Amino acid sequence: MSRGWKDVRDHIKRQILNSTYKPGDKFPRDKDIALELNCARSTVHRAMRSLADAGIVERRRKGGTFLKPEPVTRTTLSIPITRVEIEDRGYEYRHFLVSAKATKATPAIATRFGADKASRLLQIQALHLADNRPYVMEDRWISLDTVPEFVDVDLTQISANEWLVCNRPYSRCDVQISAHTITGEAGKFLEAAEGAATLVLERTTWIDDNPITHVTATHTPGYRLVTKG
Amino acid sequence: MSRGWKDVRDHIKRQILNSTYKPGDKFPRDKDIALELNCARSTVHRAMRSLADAGIVERRRKGGTFLKPEPVTRTTLSIPITRVEIEDRGYEYRHFLVSAKATKATPAIATRFGADKASRLLQIQALHLADNRPYVMEDRWISLDTVPEFVDVDLTQISANEWLVCNRPYSRCDVQISAHTITGEAGKFLEAAEGAATLVLERTTWIDDNPITHVTATHTPGYRLVTKG
DNA sequence: ATCTATAAAAAGCACCTACATAATAATGTC
DNA sequence: GACATTATTATGTAGGTGCTTTTTATAGAT
Numbered sequence: 001m002s003r004g005w006k007d008v009r010d011h012i013k014r015q016i017l018n019s020t021y022k023p024g025d026k027f028p029r030d031k032d033i034a035l036e037l038n039c040a041r042s043t044v045h046r047a048m049r050s051l052a053d054a055g056i057v058e059r060r061r062k063g064g065t066f067l068k069p070e071p072v073t074r075t076t077l078s079i080p081i082t083r084v085e086i087e088d089r090g091y092e093y094r095h096f097l098v099s100a101k102a103t104k105a106t107p108a109i110a111t112r113f114g115a116d117k118a119s120r121l122l123q124i125q126a127l128h129l130a131d132n133r134p135y136v137m138e139d140r141w142i143s144l145d146t147v148p149e150f151v152d153v154d155l156t157q158i159s160a161n162e163w164l165v166c167n168r169p170y171s172r173c174d175v176q177i178s179a180h181t182i183t184g185e186a187g188k189f190l191e192a193a194e195g196a197a198t199l200v201l202e203r204t205t206w207i208d209d210n211p212i213t214h215v216t217a218t219h220t221p222g223y224r225l226v227t228k229g
Numbered sequence: 230m231s232r233g234w235k236d237v238r239d240h241i242k243r244q245i246l247n248s249t250y251k252p253g254d255k256f257p258r259d260k261d262i263a264l265e266l267n268c269a270r271s272t273v274h275r276a277m278r279s280l281a282d283a284g285i286v287e288r289r290r291k292g293g294t295f296l297k298p299e300p301v302t303r304t305t306l307s308i309p310i311t312r313v314e315i316e317d318r319g320y321e322y323r324h325f326l327v328s329a330k331a332t333k334a335t336p337a338i339a340t341r342f343g344a345d346k347a348s349r350l351l352q353i354q355a356l357h358l359a360d361n362r363p364y365v366m367e368d369r370w371i372s373l374d375t376v377p378e379f380v381d382v383d384l385t386q387i388s389a390n391e392w393l394v395c396n397r398p399y400s401r402c403d404v405q406i407s408a409h410t411i412t413g414e415a416g417k418f419l420e421a422a423e424g425a426a427t428l429v430l431e432r433t434t435w436i437d438d439n440p441i442t443h444v445t446a447t448h449t450p451g452y453r454l455v456t457k458g
Numbered sequence: 459a460t461c462t463a464t465a466a467a468a469a470g471c472a473c474c475t476a477c478a479t480a481a482t483a484a485t486g487t488c
Numbered sequence: 489g490a491c492a493t494t495a496t497t498a499t500g501t502a503g504g505t506g507c508t509t510t511t512t513a514t515a516g517a518t
Contacts, residue, residue, distance in 0.1 A: 004502080005501075040502060040503045041504090043501085045469075046501085048469090060468085060511075061469045061511060062466085062510060062511040064469080072309050072310075073402060073404075073432070077456060078301050178428060178451075179426040181424070197408040197426035199408040199428075225407070227404040227405075228403065232472090234472085268473085271472075278500090288499065288500090291480060291496085292497095292499085
């Protein structure tokens with residue numbers, strides 16, 4: 001009947017499309033689907049897992065496989081190192097360290113990192129430039145408890161962004177995206193008109209339960225974030 | 230040595246962490262890693278594929294497996310049906326059809342859909358409300374060539390958003406995120422102050438090579454998009 | 459009736475074999 | 489030397505077997 005796991009996946013997708021299964025419905029057991037399509041259970045398993053990864057289907061041991069009650073659009077956002085992002089667009093990259101100082105956590109940071117883990121912090125402000133024009137301004141907090149060796153990094157040579165991404169793989173990353181009108185200081189550094197809309201990305205990364213860093217990246221007006229999925 | 234594919238994955242992750250492999254480096258063949266870790270090639274394959282899916286590693290037939298030259302933060306964005314998003318936040322959902330008319334494609338839409346596929350279009354503007362307060366305004370184009378049955382949908386009963394997501398699974402979806410200051414008409418419907426910053430999500434969905442719909446969703450000021458990964 | 463232990467069911471995983479596919483390297487031809 | 493052909497190689501996939509894990513359902517004990 002069908003040949004590869006992608007065919008099986010597409011077959012099931014098609015059934016979802018023409019309402020053979022409706023949201024919340026239970027699918028037959030992998031074994032039975034395999035029997036029906038004349039393939040191995042592992043092939044159905046592979047197809048179902050890909051559908052589960054895509055958020056289309058939900059699988060539970062013993063329970064079986066269900067069509068997700070409410071379809072969700074799931075897409076992948078790729079955030080490269082800022083230098084790479086700029087160079088990929090064909091611009092010359094430069095970065096500029098605005099300030100770096102050890103400070104006490106603001107309540108917002110303390111909450112985000114966990115009250116007990118927000119000691120020994122470094123706050124860094126930096127500007128990334130594309131062809132000498134402002135591209136993104138970042139306001140970053142770094143946990144020196146988690147990354148003590150960061151104090152030895154020469155931030156005139158490498159940006160905190162690049163050093164951390166390259167040297168501190170993380171196990172978890174939260175991202176928040178919002179829009180703001182530009183405020184005084186950021187506007188000055190970004191050379192943007194007062195009141196312009198900017199896209200702001202906030203990222204927090206963790207290694208196990210230890211916070212590595214939290215960045216608020218304010219982009220120049222007109223910036224677009226593109227995803228593929 | 231190791232037991233499951235997750236152990237193999239974590240073993241490799243650990244090696245990446247402590248610079249056993251540096252960006253751009255080539256990994257041994259799956260077979261050799263399997264030999265070294267005393268497990269089956271398929272187990273290594275499973276682990277490597279998960280690392281490839283996560284964007285950490287790159288695999289090429291014949292070529293082998295490489296550590297991605299430039300680490301990329303990859304995160305997943307989930308966009309539920311607007312009704313569900315609003316109800317999940319504990320608000321009462323309502324939607325309001327502003328306008329629906331058959332019109333000619335703008336150059337922007339023609340480019341996006343493909344010049345030859347931008348005939349027979351429907352343009353819809355709708356407002357989604359949470360507890361009777363504006364939540365998001367959508368400006369949508371629908372290809373009636375791809376979705377002819379859409380003309381029979383009663384948009385006072387169900388939003389175009391929900392009908393399409395539930396009835397027209399797509400094979401591809403592009404998302405673009407940007408920030409804009411609110412303009413006259415959208416500002417009126419969203420009851421937002423002139424000049425406020427709004428997060429704008431543009432989505433285009435396709436079934437094979439046929440465009441289904443393109444939406445520009447303008448959110449109320451203060452909206453935050455959250456991802457987990 | 460309520461809680462608890464046990465059994466059963468379905469997905470998940472590990473391992474194996476065999477073959478397919480695609481990209482590269484080596485070779486031959488002009 | 490430039491180009492086409494062929495061989496090689498590492499990943500990708502299909503199929504099969506047998507076991508594990510988790511969760512549900514059931515039977516038993518109080």
